[in-house]
Amino acid sequence: MISVVIPAKDEVGNIGPLMIEICHALQGLTEFEIVVVDDGSSDNTFDEIITTGQQMNCNAHAIRHNASTGQSTAIYTAVHHAKGQYIVTLDADGQNDPADIPAMLALLPNINSPHFCIAGYRKNRKDTAWKRFQSRFANKVRDALLHDGVPDTGCGLKLFPRETFLRFPYFNHMHRYIPALVRRMGGEILISEVNHRDRTVGVSKYTAWNRAWVGIVDILGVMWLIRRSKIVNISKATQTNKAEE
Secondary structure, eight states: OEEEEEEESSOTTTHHHHHHHHHHHHTTTSOEEEEEEEESOSSSHHHHHHHHHHHSSSOEEEEEESSOOOHHHHHHHHHHHOOOSEEEEOOTTSOBOGGGHHHHHTTGGGOOSSSEEEEEEOSSOOSOHHHHHHHHHHHHHHHHHHOOOOSOTTOSOEEEEHHHHHTSOOOTTGGGGHHHHHHHTTOEEEEEEOOBOOOOSSOOSOOHHHHHHHHHHHHHHHHHHHHTOOOOOOOOOOOOOOOOO
16 A cells, blocks of 8 residues: 655645545555644644545545654654555645646556655756756755765655665755665665646745755754664575474
8 A cells, every 4th residue: 555645734735635636646546645744833734734634535644743843853753654665755835736646646656665766857847047056056955965866865756665764864854865764774776756736825934045955954863863874684504494303
């Protein structure tokens, strides 16, 4: 089963239509559930999640944080409540297209490792030139330091095993480094080009300033984790039984 995980904060007008799109994209294709975490919204996001879930002919779950704890923690909460073998994450603002999920699922037979991440790549981003420049610069710096091989780690659309995520060390902003954390475990990374759409309601929660400083600290922390990790490959294991007396 697939668990589609969505962290949402103040996304009235976006979250309902997005849930409906997910239902249409996956219904009849695979068994799935939608798990939405309202991360302390100040608007009626949670009510819209509940209302939409009741209207849809899909398996949907709503969880609410009383106070905002950040996107990574919202994803962490959702994954721990999810029932699926595989997790699909996407942003609640509607800029990720659920119609891209089936193509990502089609890549699963190409995976050889138990730990992996299929990462979305927004090749044609619907953002301002300044925001695209910031993203390209940040991605180049991150890849040069972490070597995760992902051209667009900021894309919210990703697919990975639930068990893999549960083995990650938890820290704030960890959702931005899922491919690097998978690499740290010796896992595989696949890239899937995805559509990117304009935001129709609301405004982005992030700016260049609030991303830059935490990004520097986070990258240093992830580098520390990678350098101290050990990947064990067992070539042979035997069991010796005690001789019967």
